[in-house]
Amino acid sequence: MEACVFDLDGVLVDSEPVWEEVRRAFVAEHGGTWQDDTQSRLMGMSTAEWASYLHELGVRLPPDEIARQVVDRMAERYRAHLPLMKGAPEAVRRLGDHFTLGLASSSPRRLIDVVLESSDLHDCFDATVSTEEVDRGKPAPDGYLKVARLLGVDPDECVAVEDSSNGLRSADAAGMRVVAVLHPRYPPAPDALVLAWRIVERLDALTPELLDG
Known part of the structure; x- marks a missing residue:
């Protein structure tokens, strides 16, 4: 990867x-x-x-x-109040030490920038894409495909980290391996979860070794 x-x-x-x-x-x-x-x-x-x-x-x-x-x-x-997921900054920096990082979000650009600046994670990502900036939102693959182009890598050389049904479908449709991080309140639909290559319950389980495995 x-x-x-x-x-x-x-x-x-x-x-x-x-x-x-x-x-x-x-x-x-x-x-x-x-x-x-x-x-x-x-x-x-x-x-x-x-x-x-x-x-x-x-x-x-x-x-x-x-x-x-x-x-x-x-x-x-x-x-x-920025409701960061537990372990999110650490997971981003941990993986950023081993992989090129991108972000593909359904949030508008304005909110992406607020989150990344408030969390001091802006410099960790080499490319960020809002679905405002592509033709179709998730579950279409447009956002993930654009991130891969901006990063200069093939989609099949990327791992996507997702939680939602439409997000899992989107990354899979783009040809990426998908790690599903299970949200306790909004679990993905079973037909979407089967698309996941790896499933984790917490961000601290998201390690370079997991993605290289």
Whole structure:
């Protein structure tokens, strides 16, 4: 393996509970109806995709305005408290000593930059991509393929670290080996988990030896 490509939400930042709280409240405030499967469907969508989806749930604002207001709220929450996953900085630096690192995230560029600057991890990554910057969000492979191009490596020389169903599908579709880090609150669907090359429950299990094995 030449490179390791991290997802952000649910892998480095315990952001899914924050996203759910913020978007659920936003939908309720603006006349929409949150469905039982809404959170699982939103995970991995690009900004344009989830904003359009919230509009379809009945939010009485245009999608671009939905995206702007929700991202504003997320940035405020991150600045007040950045919910890093336990062991995330250590895992990034540990793997960065052995592999070229990239990041492929469904978060908007603005939030990626807030997270990496606030966590002092910005210099660890040679390439970072938001699905805002590609044609399709996860589960399409576009984000992972772009990161590989920017890193100058073939996708089959990359390991992706993911937690969500759509993220696992996206990295697998890109031709990367995938390590699934299980989130206790938002586990991936069984049909997505079978795509994983390795499965770990904690970031401290993410070692160079695991990826070289």
